[in-house]
Amino acid sequence: xxxxxxxxxxxxxxxxxxxxxxxxxxxxxxxLLAEEQAITHREIEERLPGQQPDRVTLYRVLQWLADRGLxxxxxxxxxxxxxxxxxxxxSRQHAHFKCxxxxxxxxxxxxxxxxxxxxxxxxxxxxxxxxxxxxxxxxV
Amino acid sequence: xxxxxxxxxxxxxxxxxxxxxxxxxxxxxxxLLAEEQAITHREIEERLPGQQPDRVTLYRVLQWLADRGLxxxxxxxxxxxxxxxxxxxxSRQHAHFKCxxxxxxxxxxxxxxxxxxxxxxxxxxxxxxxxxxxxxxxxV
DNA sequence: TTCGTTATCGCAACTCAGTTGCACAAATTG
DNA sequence: CAATTTGTGCAACTGAGTTGCGATAACGAA
Numbered sequence: 548x549x550x551x552x553x554x555x556x557x558x559x560x561x562x563x564x565x566x567x568x569x570x571x572x573x574x575x576x577x578x579l580l581a582e583e584q585a586i587t588h589r590e591i592e593e594r595l596p597g598q599q600p601d602r603v604t605l606y607r608v609l610q611w612l613a614d615r616g617l618x619x620x621x622x623x624x625x626x627x628x629x630x631x632x633x634x635x636x637x638s639r640q641h642a643h644f645k646c647x648x649x650x651x652x653x654x655x656x657x658x659x660x661x662x663x664x665x666x667x668x669x670x671x672x673x674x675x676x677x678x679x680x681x682x683x684x685x686x687v
Numbered sequence: 688x689x690x691x692x693x694x695x696x697x698x699x700x701x702x703x704x705x706x707x708x709x710x711x712x713x714x715x716x717x718x719l720l721a722e723e724q725a726i727t728h729r730e731i732e733e734r735l736p737g738q739q740p741d742r743v744t745l746y747r748v749l750q751w752l753a754d755r756g757l758x759x760x761x762x763x764x765x766x767x768x769x770x771x772x773x774x775x776x777x778s779r780q781h782a783h784f785k786c787x788x789x790x791x792x793x794x795x796x797x798x799x800x801x802x803x804x805x806x807x808x809x810x811x812x813x814x815x816x817x818x819x820x821x822x823x824x825x826x827v
Numbered sequence: 828t829t830c831g832t833t834a835t836c837g838c839a840a841c842t843c844a845g846t847t848g849c850a851c852a853a854a855t856t857g
Numbered sequence: 858c859a860a861t862t863t864g865t866g867c868a869a870c871t872g873a874g875t876t877g878c879g880a881t882a883a884c885g886a887a
Contacts, residue, residue: 622762622763622764623762624762624816626766642804644806644807644810647813653807655804655805655806657804657805664782664795664797664819665795665797666784666795666819666821667784667793667823667824668824669823669824669827670784670821670822670823670824670827671821671822671827672819672821673787673820673821673822674819674820674821675817675818675819675820676764676817676818676819676820677815677816677817677818678815678816678817679804679806679812679814679815679816680813680814680815680816681806681810681811681812681813681814682810682811682813683807683809683810684807684808684809684810687809687810687811
């Protein structure tokens with residue numbers, strides 16, 4: 548069951564961003580705070596106890612949280628966004644791991660020193676996106 | 688206009704895989720052989736001169752070519768697959784570059800030595816997917 | 828060259844993630 | 858409390874990709 552701490556932390560974080568701490572926002576952010584992995588829109592819906600907010604509202608809340616840097620979106624090869632809270636360690640660029648069997652996604656702390664990749668002449672570096680694929684501990 | 692060389696190379700490659708060298712397959716593969724960048728399903732449709740094959744056929748041809756290793760699919764954050772021929776340099780793992788302005792995608796030859804990324808204990812490495820983002824020479 | 832097999836194509840209809848527009852509801856402010 | 862802003866819920870839409878199935882056309886054998 549969800550600890551009350553996450554609820555109040557979520558509320559606090561949302562207020563700090565100058566947004567209204569509505570029930571939906573608080574519940575969604577609290578759920579993400581309690582979650583280890585990066586999870587999809589679908590998974591969030593499934594894990595929200597009781598009455599779920601409207602699909603569209605969920606998308607909008609997630610976008611709102613991402614815009615304010617409270618969470619981040621992760622691309623994947625299954626064309627589905629996954630969402631994860633921005634803990635201190637993950638607040639900036641980091642790599643992701645995706646299990647090729649169970650599709651679980653977790654954040655990895657360090658980004659290898661690939662920052663100096665040689666680009667074609669005239670190209671300008673901005674960011675790097677790195678996903679390591681393999682089997683997670685449960686699927687090995 | 689498309690060189691005849693690509694047509695015959697395409698036909699040869701398809702035959703070598705034991706498939707029927709149908710008009711659609713040959714035209715699509717020839718187009719990809721002539722193409723520098725990794726392009727989307729949509730872009731392929733647009734660039735096919737004259738009568739286009741059915742949408743579904745195009746998807747199936749691309750899947751068929753990818754299954755046989757003649758081309759490879761590239762993930763992106765816009766939820767659209769891009770396709771690129773497997774030249775010798777790109778036949779195995781390599782990084783990709785995506786322009787954040789014009790969405791152009793090109794293949795980069797080298798993959799940085801990120802193979803020794805530290806994974807959580809019990810996790811097993813398989814492959815690495817790396818996309819560098821920035822501005823291409825035309826968009827700088 | 829024709830013929831039979833069967834790989835491949837084309838169509839229609841579908842799935843699924845995500846988006847947009849708009850009226851309504853709930854906060855917040857004066 | 859009225860006015861304004863902010864967020865929600867519904868319906869309808871978009872766009873990529875998929876599935877089922879009957880029709881078509883490669884290609885090897887005769």
